[in-house]
Amino acid sequence: MNEFVETLLDLEWHAPKRSYDVVIIGAGGHGLATAYYLATRHGITNVAVLEADYIGSGNSGRNTTIIRANYGIPESVRFYQHSVDLYATLEEETGAKIMHSTKGLLWLAHTEMAMRAERSRALMNQACGAETVTITPEEAKQLCPALDLTGGGRYPVLGGSYHPGGATARHDRVVWAYAQGAMRRGVDVIPHTPVIGLLRDGGRVVGVQTPAGPISAGVVLSAVGGNVTTIAAMADLRLPIRTHPLQALVTNAYAQGFGPIVASSELLCYVSQTARGQMLMGAEFDSQPSYSRQSSYEFLQSVSAKVIHLLPFLRDLRVLRTWAGICDISPDYSPIMGFTGIDGLLITTGWGTWGFKAIPAGGEAMAELIATGATPALIAAFGLGRFAADHAMADQGSAGTR
Amino acid sequence: MLWISCPTCGERPASEFRFGGELPHVPDSITDPDARNVDYVWMINNVRGVTTERWFHAAGCRRWLTLNRDTSTDTVVA
Numbered sequence: 001m002n003e004f005v006e007t008l009l010d011l012e013w014h015a016p017k018r019s020y021d022v023v024i025i026g027a028g029g030h031g032l033a034t035a036y037y038l039a040t041r042h043g044i045t046n047v048a049v050l051e052a053d054y055i056g057s058g059n060s061g062r063n064t065t066i067i068r069a070n071y072g073i074p075e076s077v078r079f080y081q082h083s084v085d086l087y088a089t090l091e092e093e094t095g096a097k098i099m100h101s102t103k104g105l106l107w108l109a110h111t112e113m114a115m116r117a118e119r120s121r122a123l124m125n126q127a128c129g130a131e132t133v134t135i136t137p138e139e140a141k142q143l144c145p146a147l148d149l150t151g152g153g154r155y156p157v158l159g160g161s162y163h164p165g166g167a168t169a170r171h172d173r174v175v176w177a178y179a180q181g182a183m184r185r186g187v188d189v190i191p192h193t194p195v196i197g198l199l200r201d202g203g204r205v206v207g208v209q210t211p212a213g214p215i216s217a218g219v220v221l222s223a224v225g226g227n228v229t230t231i232a233a234m235a236d237l238r239l240p241i242r243t244h245p246l247q248a249l250v251t252n253a254y255a256q257g258f259g260p261i262v263a264s265s266e267l268l269c270y271v272s273q274t275a276r277g278q279m280l281m282g283a284e285f286d287s288q289p290s291y292s293r294q295s296s297y298e299f300l301q302s303v304s305a306k307v308i309h310l311l312p313f314l315r316d317l318r319v320l321r322t323w324a325g326i327c328d329i330s331p332d333y334s335p336i337m338g339f340t341g342i343d344g345l346l347i348t349t350g351w352g353t354w355g356f357k358a359i360p361a362g363g364e365a366m367a368e369l370i371a372t373g374a375t376p377a378l379i380a381a382f383g384l385g386r387f388a389a390d391h392a393m394a395d396q397g398s399a400g401t402r
Numbered sequence: 403m404l405w406i407s408c409p410t411c412g413e414r415p416a417s418e419f420r421f422g423g424e425l426p427h428v429p430d431s432i433t434d435p436d437a438r439n440v441d442y443v444w445m446i447n448n449v450r451g452v453t454t455e456r457w458f459h460a461a462g463c464r465r466w467l468t469l470n471r472d473t474s475t476d477t478v479v480a
Contacts, residue, residue, distance in 0.1 A: 238432075292474065387443075
């Protein structure tokens with residue numbers, strides 16, 4: 001058991017029962033949020049959340065904690081804006097401190113073409129209910145005084161877009177808040193219990209097999225990150241998911257008050273400051289798929305070179321820590337949520353490198369889907385069936401930087 | 403770091419190459435021609451273990467090669 005969870009939280013872990021109405025595989029943000037909303041919004045508490053390791057040990061504890069809604073297609077903007085709204089009131093709702101902090105997100109453009117993309121992004125966001133405005137280089141400098149507007153002479157800042165709703169929250173605490181909220185209402189969260197098979201009755205999935213024995217379920221939801229292909233293969237379900245590592249790093253602590261989250265879609269990197277003052281940065285996911293969580297010197301080299309162009313003070317800081325998570329990348333950079341075509345098996349996957357910001361809205365929508373048996377309008381566009389129907393939801397706002 | 407043995411250029415760092423995807427393999431259990439097309443276009447095996455894939459030597463000889471790689475360790479296997 002993760003010692004932090006034990007010392008900071010008073011959670012009562014349960015041994016699995018033989019049968020549940022709902023079994024959720026994966027006690028990360030999405031799995032626990034779904035359980036929490038099933039209990040709070042729909043009164044369904046005969047729910048188990050199974051986790052192979054400790055809760056939040058996968059990508060929920062490895063992401064760069066950015067919350068934003070300035071996506072590139074209307075369906076995504078509406079969905080992520082709902083998530084941003086839910087995050088803003090999550091502390092109030094759960095009574096748990098998640099260290100939510102609205103910082104604003106600055107998205108820089110270094111070419112006229114990128115500037116045009118930011119203009120269209122701002123207009124599209126406004127039309128769909130998310131606040132994003134285009135800004136001049138001077139306004140960018142005001143928002144983030146540390147910025148070098150010449151971009152080290154190579155990447156001059158021509159302007160960009162500003163998304164005031166951009167925020168961060170402490171990722172572990174989000175996981176614990178949902179776990180605590182769900183468990184207080186009678187949900188069983190069962191760590192260190194990997195799913196090693198799915199129970200089938202004809203074509204239907206009727207439960208899961210674990211080292212602690214079989215558990216039967218009315219419905220099984222796979223909310224795993226990184227290993228969804230393994231779970232899907234147990235039900236002979238084919239997915240368009242490729243698993244890539246994503247790396248990130250933090251430096252030693254720097255003076256507080258850095259300001260907004262800074263991102264650049266041409267340089268493909270982003271920088272923010274953690275509550276401890278460390279500078280947190282990340283870039284693109286690794287180009288080749290892999291399940292290895294090794295971090296590489298190449299990544300350090302390339303991301304450092306990029307961010308120093310924009311924020312020269314970073315060159316004097318030291319790299320404190322780097323890590324990697326393995327992400328399920330969908331071909332259109334949009335999530336895959338809902339029915340799978342196999343009775344009794346639901347999925348929420350394809351969360352790639354944009355899953356953390358979607359935890360509240362994704363959990364709420366999946367809970368509604370399980371409770372009502374119908375796909376909520378908010379996620380109707382994100383079903384697995386969209387690929388066969390040739391309706392891929394290609395989202396450049398998601399593919400830019402995460 | 404991953405190193406790839408190029409038939410033309412010899413042992414080169416993976417950063418010179420572009421990943422071209424795993425070799426498409428539609429399972430025999432899918433028989434409907436339309437479903438086979440959908441699977442061919444979209445679906446991926448994404449195995450945790452040894453997989454056969456195509457790589458393009460973008461910053462070298464600019465030729466394609468086929469490679470067996472273990473995705474659990476990100477290493478090339480024979």
